[in-house]
Amino acid sequence: MPHVLVVDDDPTVSDVVRRYLEQDGCRVRLVGDGPGALTAAAAERPDLVVLDLMMPGLDGLEVCRRLRLLDSGLPVVMLTALGEEADRVLGLEVGADDYVTKPFSPRELVLRIRSVLRRGPAPVSTAVLTDGELRADTGRRTAHLAGAPLTLTVREFDLLAFLIRHPGxxxxxxxxxxxxWGWEFGDQSTVTVHVRRLREKIEADPAQPARIVTAWGVGYRYEPAQP
Incomplete structure (x- = not known):
């Protein structure tokens, strides 16, 4: 039974989300503000956080940043009334795994949450993947570059391991x-943001990436390190 922490200062929204999640087999805890969310997450780690962006005092962006410091692998789905792409991307950049724009369909939210909890298909193997000085241990889910540990979110690690497995x-x-990630729908800017964050962590010059390169008109391609 997945444990979902719902953080929203609107009790009506929180109650609707709770009822739909409980019908879907989740255990739900409701919190009405940012400090309460941090306290609840520290006391009992949830499997996922549904986090409203626009809250008085400590807003969702800052709560998400602090949750990432507390637990870099904690999945977060953000609720936002803001429809501009820049606002959505900002939420992804601070560590949200996905977002749903208000007003939303509760059933769609449940599907998005299930998709995030599923974390995509199971890995092909628990191999240790290496590319030059870059190393990703899929069993331990740890990554190192030149011997130094990399701090990667769950999504960043999944993307890195997939790309190393499929070079060129x-x-x-x-x-x-x-x-x-096994998503059949979702905002494709999620990929853009995670690629940018990965480049910042594994590229010598993120502005001129040598490993995760842009395939113009298509998307991205992984180029192994030159021997």
């Missing part, structure tokens, strides 16, 4: 959503 092949953002 150009993938569209829709294909990466489906093949890496």
């Amino acid at each position: 092949r150009a993938w569209s953002r829709a294909e990466l959503l489906s093949r890496v």
Whole structure:
């Protein structure tokens, strides 16, 4: 029974989300503000957080940042009344795994949550993947570059392992959503943000990436390190 922490200062929205999640077999805890969310997550780690962006005081962006410091692998689905792409991307950049724009269909939200909890298809194997000084242990789910540990979210690790396994092949953002995380729908800017964050962590010069390169007109391609 997945444990979902719902953080929203609107009790009507929280109650609707709770009822739909409980009907879907989840155990739900409701919290009405940012500090309460941090306290609840620290006391008992949820399997996923549904987090409203627009809250008074400590807003959803700051709560998400702090949750990521507490637990980099904790899945977060953000609720936002903001429809601009820049606002959605900002939520993804601070660590949200997905977002749903208000007003939303509760059933769609449940499907999005299930998709995030599923974390995509099972890995092909628990191999240790290496590319030059880059190393990803899929069993331990740890990554190192030149011996130094990399701090990766769950989504970043999944994307890195997939790309290392499939060098030289150009993938569209829709294909990466489906093949890496098992999403048949979702905002493709999720891929863009995670690629940018990965580049910042594994590329010598993220502005001129040598490993995760842009395949113009298609998406992205992984080029192994030159021997």
